Each structure stands twice: as structure tokens, then as C-alpha cells.
Amino acid sequence: MQKNSKDAEREIYRVLDANVNRAKEGLRVCEDIARFCLKDASLSRRLRCLRHAVTKILKSSRVDRLRMVLERKSAQDPGRTFANKTTKRSTAHLFLANMQRTKEALRVLEEFLKLLDNQASRKIQKTRFDTYELEKTSLKKFPSLLDPR
Template identity: 35%
Template sequence: MDGVLRIIDANLNRLREGLRVIEDTIRFINDDRESTLVLKDARHTLENLVNELPGGYMALLKSRDSAGDVGAGLNTDSEMTRRTHGEILTANFKRAQEAARVLEEYGKIFSVEQAVEIKKIRFLLYGLEKELIPAHDNNTSSQ
């Protein structure tokens, strides 16, 4: 079960981080209060789901093995190159959507209801991405 908890922990972190980057970009660059609140609510929903896991946050923390993670130092060139806030938004929308999908699948092990909540966040992100990515930056989907 530690492997499953490591997957959940890594993807919760990935989803939280992606949501925060999107939220801060929308808040400070776009000055979009409504979308900022939607993203903040999604982050808080995620935190509530963590607390509902067996053992909660502490179980995830105990399963974490950052030092032994074979993928921790792997980066692609595109990950290290961002020229516009549109590229940053696109990369983080994709990162968050992928993490949500993994959480949705592995969350079914613990709770179908939690998996449904994660799916709602994933589809929220799909909608916000379409709405918020500037048209001239829409062709950048690298991570």
C-alpha cells in the first residue's frame, strides 16, 4: 500500500502546486477575482479530501520517499523554458489535469466519492483552461 500512497502523495503535491501557479497567475496578472476564488475553492476541496484518506496527511507523509524517488531529478528541456505567462499557465493546467486523473484512478481504491470529487476538479480545470489561456499562447502545451 505504500506504493499507492506514494502515488497519491506525489500527485496531490503536483495538483496543489499546479493549482497554486494557475491561481497566482490569474490573480496577479489577470486580476480575475472570480476565477481566483474558483481555484482557491478547488484547492480547499482537495485538502478536505486528503483529511478523509485513511491516516490522512500523516499516512501520506510517512509514505513519502523523496530521496529515493527515481524520477525526482528527471527534467525535459521544455520544463526549464517558459517565455510567457500563457506558457506557464498551459504547462500548469496540463500538470494539474494529469495529476487529477491519476488521483481519480487511485482514489477509487479508497473512495469512489473522493474519485468523483477529483474528477470534478479535473473537468473544472479543462473549462478554466479553455477560458483563461490567451489565444496567442494556446499552441504551447509543453511541460
């Protein structure tokens, strides 16, 4: 079934909205674990900077952020009921799961932004690679994160 361009654009904005939220929420969970559990102000600050970078990239892009919110259909989202299926066992597990969630959301943003704003897509790509490096740094500094019991 062929969709008209308005429907396709609406879907793009819904994907962007969901993944901006997912990336920023994942970073916020990791930021709070770094701050309150690991007691690492530097790591917390770096995670906050990544979260703010996502916001800044979207603000400076050609993406209509109001439209992103207006196209949101949270109540009808068929994927919303899957969110609580996995039981987290520890803060380490939370950290790893949320870093993974963030990386995946950034990749989706990178791909979908190519449809609207290539420059923003490239900036998100850089943020994604910065996230990989920060994850690596975190795991080297706190190897206990690799044992999420």
C-alpha cells in the same frame, strides 16, 4: 515479482502524496498568474477554490493523510531530477503547463483513490472536470494564453 500488500499500499500512498502535491502546486501557480499577471480576481478565486477542494476531498476521505506524508521518499524519487528540464518562455506557457500538470495529477488521484475510497475518487473526478471547464473559460477570456511565446 509479486509484492506483498503492505508494499503495494505503501506505493499507493506515495503516488497519492506526489499527485496531491502536483495538483495543488499546479493550481497555485495558475492562481498566482491569474491574480498578479492577468489581474483577474474571479479566475484567481475559482482556481483557489479548486485547490481547496482537493484538500477538502482528501480530508473527508478514508485516506490516511499522515501516512501519505510518512511514506514520502522525495530524496529517493527517481523522477525528481526531471522536473527542471523544460524551459518556460512566458507566463502564458507557465499557465498552460500547470493546467496540464493539474489535470494529469487529478486523473492519477482519481484512479488510485479507487483502490482506497470510491467516493473520494468520484469527487476528484468532478474536480478534474471542473478544471477542464475553468481552463476553457480562462482561454476564452484570455486568448493570449494560447500563444505562449
